[in-house]
Amino acid sequence: MSPLRTLFRLHRTLGLIAALFFLVIVITGLLLNHAQALRLDSRYIPSSLLLRWYGIAPPDRLTAFLAGDHWITQLGERLYLDGQELHAHGSQLVGAAALPDMLLAAFDTHLLLLTPQGEVIEDVSSAEGLPAEVRAVTADGANVLLRTTRGDYRTDSQLLNWRQVETGAGHWPKPQPLPAAILEQVNEAYLGKGLPLERVLLDVHSGRIFGTAGVWVVDGAALILLTLVLSGVYMWLHRR
Amino acid sequence: MHRTWLLLLACISNIALAQGTYQPPEDFLKETFSGKVPEPRVLWITKDLRAEVNQIMGHEPGALRIRYWSQDGRTAWVLDEVGKEQPITTGIVVHDNRIEKIKVLVFRESRGWEVRYPFFTDQFRGATLKTDRQLDKSIDGITGATLSVRALTKLARLALFLTQQAHLEQ
Numbered sequence: 001m002s003p004l005r006t007l008f009r010l011h012r013t014l015g016l017i018a019a020l021f022f023l024v025i026v027i028t029g030l031l032l033n034h035a036q037a038l039r040l041d042s043r044y045i046p047s048s049l050l051l052r053w054y055g056i057a058p059p060d061r062l063t064a065f066l067a068g069d070h071w072i073t074q075l076g077e078r079l080y081l082d083g084q085e086l087h088a089h090g091s092q093l094v095g096a097a098a099l100p101d102m103l104l105a106a107f108d109t110h111l112l113l114l115t116p117q118g119e120v121i122e123d124v125s126s127a128e129g130l131p132a133e134v135r136a137v138t139a140d141g142a143n144v145l146l147r148t149t150r151g152d153y154r155t156d157s158q159l160l161n162w163r164q165v166e167t168g169a170g171h172w173p174k175p176q177p178l179p180a181a182i183l184e185q186v187n188e189a190y191l192g193k194g195l196p197l198e199r200v201l202l203d204v205h206s207g208r209i210f211g212t213a214g215v216w217v218v219d220g221a222a223l224i225l226l227t228l229v230l231s232g233v234y235m236w237l238h239r240r
Numbered sequence: 241m242h243r244t245w246l247l248l249l250a251c252i253s254n255i256a257l258a259q260g261t262y263q264p265p266e267d268f269l270k271e272t273f274s275g276k277v278p279e280p281r282v283l284w285i286t287k288d289l290r291a292e293v294n295q296i297m298g299h300e301p302g303a304l305r306i307r308y309w310s311q312d313g314r315t316a317w318v319l320d321e322v323g324k325e326q327p328i329t330t331g332i333v334v335h336d337n338r339i340e341k342i343k344v345l346v347f348r349e350s351r352g353w354e355v356r357y358p359f360f361t362d363q364f365r366g367a368t369l370k371t372d373r374q375l376d377k378s379i380d381g382i383t384g385a386t387l388s389v390r391a392l393t394k395l396a397r398l399a400l401f402l403t404q405q406a407h408l409e410q
Binding site: 115119120121122123126127128129158160161 | 264265266279280281282302303304305306307318329345
């Protein structure tokens with residue numbers, strides 16, 4: 001068999017082997033080339049299989065308090081009012097309370113005042129005179145009672161001044177299990193809408209979706225393409 | 241040789257001390273009001289104010305109300321603004337619609353801490369707000385601290401603006 005014929009067979013075999021890879025790379029490449037126009041970064045794949053593959057799952061640490069008719073939940077470092085994620089964070093949620101026109105989430109170093117719709121009214125810390133090391137909070141009508149490691153404090157509904165008081169044992173709300181419906185909403189909110197399509201396409205295009213092995217496979221496909229180009233040009237130059 | 245080690249130690253100490261609390265906000269207020277800190281008040285950020293604050297800061301205000309302390313014509317604010325990635329807590333005192341004092345209270349980043357020094361903050365003294373919400377003074381920047389300089393400048397403008405609004409409400 002002539003060398004040219006051998007080269008032709010090699011060219012054909014390699015082409016067939018790599019055809020599927022080329023198809024994937026071409027399609028993902030074309031899509032990524034127009035990522036902005038196609039708004040790939042704002043389209044999501046809500047696949048639980050993919051999320052598991054990427055290792056995206058809600059953390060185990062969940063703390064929830066009932067404040068009036070609302071649930072204030074901390075999942076990992078994120079905060080939720082009922083099923084809605086809040087644009088605020090806290091260290092460790094230690095309590096929550098409902099006041100006539102606002103909600104209160106207490107952390108060990110600060111208090112978050114919220115509207116019932118979840119807007120932040122104020123973030124109160126030691127800079128605003130908050131006593132240190134908060135451990136629990138409760139509402140007494142329009143007043144707020146705070147338990148800290150250094151004693152109990154009372155303030156008015158405006159939370160402008162704190163006064164040390166003796167409250168006795170009192171009732172200090174504890175974390176409670178979330179109702180199933182709220183838990184589902186919180187988990188969904190935590191996981192987000194899913195994975196951005198652009199992210200997934202980039203990882204498929206580069207092979208990274210299958211880790212290092214995937215990257216090597218795509219490298220191999222690229223080398224095959226190079227071989228096809230070189231062999232194709234050679235054959236064309238030496239055609240009869 | 242000893243001088244080299246001392247110099248090295250001084251540099252390391254300087255960098256290590258760059259981040260941290262320079263003055264607790266409560267101490268800043270005590271210092272400002274000679275120990276007799278007035279009762280705090282709040283300024284609610286209404287829809288109209290929100291738009292103005294957004295224009296000054298370049299982003300939405302993080303809260304619906306801001307606390308301040310006012311006595312004898314002097315108003316003190318403790319405000320936060322992100323430099324590069326972390327908030328810089330700053331105390332600002334306004335008197336007669338001019339900056340009387342601006343002080344970095346808590347600095348959380350590893351660069352840009354030079355803004356805490358009087359050679360920089362003294363530039364703000366006497367500054368007031370023009371009608372376009374810009375300061376009437378030019379503030380010289382610091383090489384390598386551009387974002388911190390920008391943050392403090394925005395906070396100075398914000399404090400002056402909020403003081404005007406607080407006076408209108410009183």
